[in-house]
Amino acid sequence: FESMKAIYSLNHLVGNVGKKGWVILNPESPLDGVNPASPGDPYTDFRELSNDIDSGSVKVLMVKGADPYYGLPDVVGFKSRISKIETIVSFSGMMDDTTSMADLILPEHNWLEDWGTDIPVSGVGYQTIGFQQPVVRPFFESRGDNLGTKGFADVLMTLSQVMDLDLGLNGETFKDVIEDGARQLFAMNRGSISANSFGDFWNGVLQRGGWWDINAKGPDYVKPNAIEKVPDPIIVGNGDFYLQPFPSAALYDGSGASLPWLQAMPDPVSTATWQTWVEINHKEADKLGIKEGDEIEVTSSTGKTIKALAMPNPATPNDVIGIPFGQGHRDYGRYATGRGANVMEILSDISDARTGSLAWAANKVTIKPTGEWIRVPKFENTVPEFPRDEHHDIIQIYSKDEMNDHH
Structure with a gap:
């Protein structure tokens, strides 16, 4: 956050805001209620949720697009408190760690089977709306209207109809609502699609995957807030190594762990697969x-401990160990359940003061060999010797103190 703030401030200082190739600001959405996706709930909200569950104030928990049982540090207490909730509803299409605790599972459509709209956060500087349409029929459609999967928005709209609640939407299904938004764009009589009738306009939107107007541009100036002093980092623990968790290139945050072809996809650096490993500097090892x-x-x-396999390499700093996210699921299908370790379990309850995000790189840890050895599954097999820079093609940069030591 602080880095991005500094970058945008420097661009404002040199007058690069609103210039092509630099910082382009987006305009307001042409449709009320259709806005760029929010960044999501911060970690502090989930911590508060856990406390509310413990106090008994949460009677119903509806979970969509998240797996808090897997993704929250153990010290938050979510795992031990989730059983206090009377009713848990999950919309997951997979039996993940949280869904396995649910009382009611209403699996939503895969995104390839569903309707939707989107305004890109990293926009192009003019009004743009993406329209998503199903590219395949719902896989379980043949099972009937009340069996198989259903779009999340349609579930909520159906519930509102049963409960006789007026959501103020023009339509009985989510597709109807999206089509109504397209009618509003058609009535504006501008933008990338020209048509004599709404039917032709609607077909044009679906063919192009969206609507845009290159003449409806964003502002070329914004008054920034004052730059505050960057706070000193808070590091918890007295261990010898800084813990640097990182998203797996294949499994990302663990959401891809149920797919065997992603489990078998080699890490770009270590080429490791199917396991959790610890990257450590080879000299320290x-x-x-x-x-x-x-x-x-x-x-x-x-006080929490996980076990993982050592992967010494020359690229890791001496006082750092790196562990990928993604493994260590209690439940998530045959390819993910009980495989590897979940580094989230051992993280401390620390959040960024300004964003509320989990400070997942603010931990120092201790490491200890167990005496066990397991061959690391990886693509490149065994490297007998690390590559050497015999011709000194790599430039080594020293600090001033290090230069004095060398001389």
Whole structure:
């Protein structure tokens, strides 16, 4: 957050806001109620949710597009408190960790089967709305209207109809609502699609995947807020290594762990697959007597411990270990359940003061070999020796103190 704030401030300082190739600001949406997606609920809201559950004030929990049982640190207490909720409703299409605790499962359509609209957050500087239409029929459609899957918006609209609630929407289905938005664009008589009738306009929107108006541009100036002093980082723990969790290139945050072809996709750097590994500097590993495949216990200041396989390499800083997100699911199908470790479990309850996000890189941990060894499944097999820069093609940059030490 602080880095992005500094970047935009510097661009404002040199007059690059509103210029092509630099910072382009987006205009307001042409449709009321259709806006860019919000960044999501911050970690502090989930912490508050856990406390509300503990107090008994949460009677019904509806979960869509999230897996808090898997994704929250253990110290938040969500796992031990979730059983206090009277009714849990999940809209997941997979039996993930949270869904396995649900009382009612209403699996929503896959995004390839559903309708939707979207305004890109990183826009192009003029009014743009993307229209999403199903590219395949719902896979379980043949089972009947009340069996199989249903769009999340349609579920909520159906519930409102049963409860006799007026949502103020023009339509009985989500497709009707999206089509009504297209009618409003047609009535504006501008933009990328010219048509004599709404039917032709609607077909044009679906053919192009959206609507845009290059003449409806965003502002070329914005008054920035004052730049505040960047707060000092807060690091928790007295361990020897900074813990740097990182999204897996294949599994991302763990949402792809149920797919075997993603489990088998090699990491771009280590080429490791199907497991959780610990990236550690090879010289530090030598000092500790750790070799590739050694099982390591990683313990944080919370007292929680996970086990993962060592992957020494020359690219990791001496005082850092890196562990990918993605594995360690309690439930998530045959390919993910019980595989590897979930680094989220050992993180401390620390949040960024300004954004409320989880400060997942603010932990120092201790590591200890268990004495067990397991071959790391990976694409490149075994590297007998790290590459060497014999011709000195790589430029090494020293700090001033290091230069003095060298001389």
